[in-house]
Amino acid sequence: MEGDRRRRTGPVGADRKALIGDVTLAVVIGALVVAAAVADGGVTALDAVLIAAGSLTLAAYRRAPRTVLALATACTAGYVLHAEPGALAALPVLAAVHTASRAGHRLLAALAGAAFLVVCGVAGRPLESCLLLAGWFLCAVVTGLADKNWQAYLRQTEQRALEAERTREEAALRRAGEERLRIARELHDSLTHSISIVKLQAGVAVHLARKRGEEVPPALLAIQEASGEAMRELRSTLDVLRADEPTGSPALLVERA
Numbered sequence: 001m002e003g004d005r006r007r008r009t010g011p012v013g014a015d016r017k018a019l020i021g022d023v024t025l026a027v028v029i030g031a032l033v034v035a036a037a038v039a040d041g042g043v044t045a046l047d048a049v050l051i052a053a054g055s056l057t058l059a060a061y062r063r064a065p066r067t068v069l070a071l072a073t074a075c076t077a078g079y080v081l082h083a084e085p086g087a088l089a090a091l092p093v094l095a096a097v098h099t100a101s102r103a104g105h106r107l108l109a110a111l112a113g114a115a116f117l118v119v120c121g122v123a124g125r126p127l128e129s130c131l132l133l134a135g136w137f138l139c140a141v142v143t144g145l146a147d148k149n150w151q152a153y154l155r156q157t158e159q160r161a162l163e164a165e166r167t168r169e170e171a172a173l174r175r176a177g178e179e180r181l182r183i184a185r186e187l188h189d190s191l192t193h194s195i196s197i198v199k200l201q202a203g204v205a206v207h208l209a210r211k212r213g214e215e216v217p218p219a220l221l222a223i224q225e226a227s228g229e230a231m232r233e234l235r236s237t238l239d240v241l242r243a244d245e246p247t248g249s250p251a252l253l254v255e256r257a
């Protein structure tokens with residue numbers, strides 16, 4: 001029960017932590033872009049809105065990576081056209097390209113990076129700066145793909161570990177069931193032997209009493225009858241065990257016994 005409770009509450013806690021981390025990352029990226037803009041000469045109200053929109057949208061990259069890619073690229077491109085900032089302004093787009101590539105949308109990520117480079121060229125950025133950004137975007141796409149493959153490998157490893165654990169648990173349960181069945185059989189044999197002796201002795205006593213013409217004590221008749229009934233029940237139980245053994249599991253067989 002406690003394990004089930006942990007499994008029910010675990011994903012919720014993990015999602016909350018992931019959301020906090022995503023929001024924190026988006027805020028940090030926005031703060032870096034704003035700091036760079038202030039260092040370059042100041043930030044207007046429009047610049048602040050475009051930077052905030054392009055950066056904070058990154059917090060939703062897990063749920064909507066393509067939408068985040070489009071919004072981050074559009075807002076940051078608008079900021080570049082309006083203010084002509086330094087290379088650090090491309091951080092939101094780089095992050096969006098990486099996360100989109102990680103989610104499997106590498107073509108869209110590459111197209112968004114190319115579109116942003118075109119905007120940078122239109123804004124009058126030097127060729128060297130555009131080439132540097134192109135290298136950054138290429139790294140973002142490649143690292144996104146590498147991260148995607150790494151996460152898939154980790155999931156496969158975890159799945160194999162869970163499968164191995166489940167197999168070990170099943171083997172342990174099977175061995176425990178077989179041991180319980182063996183004990184049940186040994187107990188059955190021991191009880192059958194003891195009851196058969198009691199029945200035999202009671203039968204002999206009844207026979208001798210009748211042979212001598214004496215009245216058979218009711219307790220002796222009761223012992224004879226009860227021992228016979230116990231023998232029949234034990235024999236019936238053993239027949240069930242033997243009949244079900246080829247197809248039934250040991251644990252179930254013991255429960256039936």
